[in-house]
Amino acid sequence: MLIKGRYGEPITFRIYQNLPVDRSDNNGFGINETQLHFHNAHNGAESDGAANCHHFPGTFYDYRWSTTLARRDKINTGATDRRASGPDGNGGLVNVAGDFREIQGTMWAHDHRFFFTAEDVYKGNLMMINYYSGPDRGNETLNDGVNLRLPSGSQLDSGNTDFDVNIIVSDAAWDQNGQYFFDIFTTDGFLGDVPLVNFAYAPFFEVLPRKYRFRILNACMSRFFQFGLADESGNTVPFQFIANDGNLVVNPIPNTALSGGTLDHQGTAERYDIIVDFSTFRIGSKVRMVNVLQTRDDGRGPTTSLTVAQAAALLTGQQHDPVVGPLLEFRILDQVQSVDVPGVILHATDPDPSVVPATLTEQIPVVTPVRTRLVEWGRAGNGDSRDPTTGECTPDCPETAQFPWTVKVNGAAAHSMNANRIQLLVPKPGEIEHWTYVNGGGGWDHPIHLHFEEGVAMFRGRNGRDPIPASEKLVRKDVWHLGQTGDRSVTFQVQFGEYGGSYVNHCHNTVHEDFALLMRIQLLTGLAGTPQAAVTPTPNPTPDGVVFTTPEILPEATPPTT
Ligand SMILES: [Cu+2]
DSSP states (O other): OEEEEETTBOEEEEEEOOSOSSTTOSTTSOOSOBOEEEESOOOOGGGTTOSSOOBOTTOEEEEEEOOOOTTTTTSSTTOOOTTSEEEOSSSOEEEOSSOGGGOOOEEEEEEOOTTTHHHHHHTTOEEEEEEEOSSSOSOSSOOSSSOOOOSSOSSSSSOOOSSEEEEEEEEEOBOTTSOBOOOSSOSSOOOOSEEEETTEESOEEEEOSSEEEEEEEEOOSSOOBOEEEEOTTSOBOOOEEEEETTEEEEEEEEGGGSGGGSOOOBOTTOEEEEEEEGGGSOTTOEEEEEEOEEEOTTSSOEEEEOOHHHHHHOOTTSSSOTTSEEEEEEEEOSEEEOSSSTTOEEETTSOOOOOOOSOOSOOOOOOOOSEEEEEEEEOOSOOOOSOTTTOOOSSOOOTTOOOOOEEEETTOOOBOOOTTEEEEEEOSTTOOEEEEEEEOSTTOOOEEEESSOOEEEEEESGGGOBOOOTTTTTOEESEEEOOSSTTOEEEEEEOOOSOOEEEEEEESSHHHHHTTOEEEEEEOOOOTTSGGGSOOOEEEEETTEEEEEOOEEOGGGSOOOO
8 A cells, every 4th residue: 555645734544443353363473453653754652653552453543644844843944945845736835844855755654563563564564655745746747946856757746656666575474374474483583485576476567668766665574685676688777776764865876886786785664765767678678676685594684695697597486585586577668557547558659757856955964963872782682571570561562472682772771672661762852963873783683763753874883984885874764774794883863853752763673673672762842831841651552441651761761961
């Protein structure tokens, strides 16, 4: 499913929860309680879908997706900058407050019921969401000085998808009876041996010889990808990288500026947007998207990369790991049917009015921070998700659950997830901080996701000792894979604003997340008289209503006074 949103038009998304009432009626995995996280839109905590506010069969929950543009409380507060805007449906724009440099495009949503996220997402509780804006309109012909006119189509005012296509890549597994299979006991990672693209096996996609935009999401539970494009002889096909985790880069990056001529490693939840120009290919020819990245069978992380030519030569199912090699075939045709206006035929002879401007946005400068924070993601083996007296988790977790994974903030004690415990607190909006994420264990990699805010990736390794890919350097992101070699750290600049409340920060290897490499963070607005002026009481949902408890605040959560 794809939801199209546009800045300036808030969305109410009502979920009717019609899952079976009996928890055991789940075919072996998944839980009948859900909360839907909109990754990574700027929404109030009650609608972020990860504030311990899951709901039950027979109920509904309204998510209020505000389409808030970041920094609306700090920059362009009068909504006078036309670049901070959304399409009005009639060729015009609706201005919104906020910083146009923080416009988001390619996002997604997925289940986030703590301790069961992997099982529920693997069962298919996920979708993609694109936000359309003045600059990133999803219309390639409207020429008003704001619209970038990226490849998309032009039959609809905005959100055309004829030439702007979401691609969800995942891996699945079946048991000996042909039933969908998940290992609920692993705490390391879960790899499937069946590659799926938009949930289809070995698919092909018919394209015209012109420019396309692809928005590629890694929706695996644990696997990392590294994608390239190959022609029928195995030669690398050029592309341009234009957005990372839904954030436009300042200047499009040719694949030749990226290691191996491929995209960077892509962990779970990372989104990479690329432009591919098929106009140099003759009708009838084929281009294949290949995964060149090999992965350890135990799910720890990637090993080595093949070349594009080596990966292109593999036939699906013929090598050890069938999720390495060609996963999607593009067939260049002389005509295709329109998706945006069914019945319309689009032809290879139609002009391609789309452009890929040399400048897509402006750089957010890196400045001296108000404070720095250090967050270590590790495997201390002694996670404390269970209450020492009752043995219960908050919220409840599987009886058999073990917690090898732990988070440390600023060198303090290691903890695993407890929804009633705040491990990191942001005292007020607008303060610029520099955070360093460290991978505490060698051999593993972790894609770490920060809810609600994006950060500008500054450098990797101590003092920038390790190389940082061009597609990441000074680029805004909401998931950072930490890497397995070198210092295994990434440093980024971040600030919070607009909303306060209860959010989380976690590993997006959903198996690690569930066991329970995840911490609660608390954002305060400092606005007297609002609920977010104070720490959010923890909601504890039950089928009969909600009981609120007062959260524990760890000493390291509160930053030193500046
Ligand atoms: Cu992890």
